[in-house]
Amino acid sequence: MNFSELGRVIETLGKDRGIDRAIIVKAIEQAFLVTARKKFGIQGEYETRYNEADDDIEIYQYKNVVETVRDAIVEISLNDAKELDEDVEVGDQLGIKIENPNFTRVDVQTARQIIFQKVRDAEREILFSEFKHKEGDLVTGIARRYERGNIIVDLGKADAVLSRREIIPGENFKPGDRIQAYLTDVVMTNRGPEIRLSRTSPLFLVKLFEMEVPEIQEGTIEIKSAAREPGQRAKIAVTSVDREIDPVGACVGMKGSRVQNIVNELQGEKIDIVKYSDDVDSFARAALAPSEISNIQINGEENSMDVVVDEDQLSLAIGRRGQNVRLAAMLTGFKINIISKSKLQERVNKSVANLIQIDGVTDAIAQVLVQNGFMAVGDLAAADASELAVLLAMSTDECAKLVSAATDAIAAGNIQLQPSEDEDLVSASAVPAYKGLLENNEREEDEGESKFSEAEKRLREELAAFKIK
Template sequence: MVFSEIGKVIEALGKDRGIERDIVIKAIEQAFLVTARKKFGIQGEYETRYNDSDDEIEIYQYKNVVDDVRDPILEITLNDAKELDEEVEVGDQLGIRIENPNFTRVDVQTARQIIFQKVRDAEREILFADFKHRETELITGIARRYERGNIIVDLGKADAILPRREIIPGENFKTGDRIQAYLSEVVMTNRGPEIRLSRTSPLFLVKLFEVEVPEIQDGTIEIKAAAREPGHRAKIAVVSVDKDIDPVGACVGMKGSRVQNVVNELQGEKIDIVKYSEDLDTFARAALAPAEITNIMIDDEDKNLAVVVEEDQLSLAIGRRGQNVRLAAMLTGFKVNIISKSKLQEKIQKAVENLMQIPTITDARAQVMVQAGVEGVGDLAGMENEQLCQILEVEEAEATEILKETHDLIEKGEISLQIDEEEELVSASAIPAYHGKIEKSGSSDGEDEAEKFSDAERRLREELAAFKLK
């Protein structure tokens, strides 16, 4: 069966679409296998082979050699079989080439549709494999059109989507504009691979610095965390493995040239570069810069930071519309509560005065109890003897006397249990929207990339081989 265009189709698909020759041949063989089953009976056993030298598809039908034929599609008599192969015996299976299958135009059209469907599937898989290994990279394309607020970006081989939520506020791209973005994800959908881009991701900021700062590329400087409020402000934390290199200065560049290039790409987004430290107290102070921090109380269990600042540093610590405290929370991964020192001192004094309603509690003892978290008579009344002994370092008998006196006064209704809080102690609070810490991923070498491609090819081959007539 000769189809003069088969060789040309294989060559064209391989050259124009980059599909491997073996995959195209496999698709053609599968297509004609399906067509043969439809024409000669689906219960039969068939095999198709592409003959490269003759540029033709050979179709074989396999039949069992028997004495009496019950199903002519599956069986052949011994006498008929010996005419084809003299050495055949009953029980053998004989492959018979169908010399002239007489495919109709409909049969050929069916085969053609299957071929091009399988080729499209192969092309999608190849495209998927080509971009999947480029996830987390910077990528550049041309804006082609808007679809439902999303920008379709031409990457050359394929189109990518830049969702509306991933566009920096205030950005307005026109058709033909160059777009640089972070390739966040490649997923396979029913319509083929979908390449998703982002310009609002903190990792886009990280990748831009990797391009601008050679010390980051060679591993001398590492970006440990990044946080952004796209279009407004961002913070990155950097550290150097070389003590002689200032990581902040290297990222800023001569006269701010390096950081300015990143700012320009991000439409004027202000960027703070801080030095990273494994010590959370030190790092939190840097993350809240330019505010000067008086004290930080760290709660590792609940991942909270209580940050105490002077009154004149309060606005700096909070930032415009709370930006500074929110970015610091994302950078550290901790909830950050900004507390005014004057309000804290006022609260401590009120708590001391509340505890001193008990005659046996002196100012010194009240101060110690407040430092231990006892903020009023109500807290004191709920304590056990052992707890009070440990806090005040007194004998059990004395602790018992203090608690008895407290309960007696409460029953008489002569004292207030808690301090009156007229205003909130916490001036600002921020829960991290995400943890800005950058997880260091192992670099993929050529061997890994080859493995990714081979996995894609394997999936293609399995899909082609598993094709069955529905």
């Protein structure tokens, strides 16, 4: 069987599509193997080989040598086998070349479809392998069209998808526009590899800095964490392994040239460059800039911190619509509660006033109780006298009388059980949506809920330090 075009097909596919010659030859052999099975019986055993010298496909059918033939498709008699090979014996398997398979036009068309399907599969695997290695890199392409709100970006050898969620708010690309993006993921689908891009990922910001700042590429400056609210504001934490190099200044560049290039790429997104510190307190203060922090209470077990600020610094610490505290939480990886000192003092004063309604509770005793988390009459009534004795440095009997007095007052119903609520005590609370680059975790946006009562409890020890009366 001679196929004069096989060699040309193999050469053309290899050159035009960049597929290895061996892969194409294998696809051709498999295609004619399938065709042979359909034509001569699927229960038979066949083998196909591409003869490069003759530029044709050789098809062999393997049969078992037996004395008496029961199935001519898989068996051959010993006498017939010896005509082909004198040394053959019963039990051997003999390969018989099919000289003229007489493939019909339908058979050839089936083989052609299989060949091109195999070639397409090989192309997909090549593209997948090539772009899989580029995950986490910046890529540049040309916007071609919109599909369901997503932009199809031509990367040269393949198309990528920039979904509407990964486009910076306010951006509007037209077909033919150049697009630079971060390659987030490459997944194999039924239609081939799907290349996913992002312009909103914090890692896009990181890669832009790596490209603009040579010291980062050299390893002199390290990016420790990054946080973004795309199109609005971003924070990035950097540090230097060389004490003589200012990491913040290097990232800003001469007259802000380096950071300005990045701002332009991000459609005017404001970028705060923060100096990273292993000391969580110092790092948190830098992350919450430009506000001035009075005190920070860190809870390592719950991975949270309570930040106390003066009234005039409150709006700066929170930021517009809570933006500053959210970005700081993402940058540090800590849940951050912003607390106004004056509001906290006001709440404590109300709790003290609530407790001194009880006979025997003086202002000094109420102060100590509040500092230890007893914020209302009900807390005192439920307390253990022996525990109070330790806190108040009083006898157990005296503390038992205080507990009894609180219980009686509640039963009488002539006192205010709880101080008036102050919703402004905790002015802002933010949970990190991801851990920044400090732990290289995947990020999922989740606003989280504020836990005001926990923040209050963790600040009990701070009350004495602020001398709130």
